[in-house]
Amino acid sequence: MHEFSTAQSIIDTVIEATKKLSIEKIIEINLEIGEFTLLNYSQLRFALKTLAKNTVAEGAKINIKKLRGKIKCLDCGYEGVIRKKSSTDHYLIIQPSFQCPRCKSAKTDIVGGREMNIKNIKLKLKE
Numbered sequence: 500m501h502e503f504s505t506a507q508s509i510i511d512t513v514i515e516a517t518k519k520l521s522i523e524k525i526i527e528i529n530l531e532i533g534e535f536t537l538l539n540y541s542q543l544r545f546a547l548k549t550l551a552k553n554t555v556a557e558g559a560k561i562n563i564k565k566l567r568g569k570i571k572c573l574d575c576g577y578e579g580v581i582r583k584k585s586s587t588d589h590y591l592i593i594q595p596s597f598q599c600p601r602c603k604s605a606k607t608d609i610v611g612g613r614e615m616n617i618k619n620i621k622l623k624l625k626e
């Protein structure tokens with residue numbers, strides 16, 4: 500499952516980054532995830548909670564900020580968010596071709612929405 504492997508790499512990164520510090524535990528993990536990653540946010544949150552068990556990240560609060568997908572139109576230069584037909588639409592990004600909302604051109608590049616960033620983590624240091 501996509502969410503579990505992503506969650507595993509997030510947990511690994513967080514643990515690796517805090518390894519040299521004398522920490523008691525991780526209180527909060529703040530993530531920024533683009534909507535084009537196709538990750539299911541609640542499944543990702545669940546996977547993170549599960550994988551954090553028996554690590555310094557156990558019980559940490561997981562905050563996920565969703566980043567909107569953005570395109571740039573090669574015809575008219577429009578750059579901005581795409582319009583969804585409905586909130587349940589899912590994107591298939593094998594061959595991305597989103598229509599420009601301004602000029603209807605299909606010649607567009609994806610310029611945002613594929614991010615998967617660990618923005619920061621909040622720690623409790625050992626006394």
Ligand SMILES: [Zn+2]
Pocket residue numbers: 572573574575576577599600601602603604
């Ligand atoms: Zn355009």
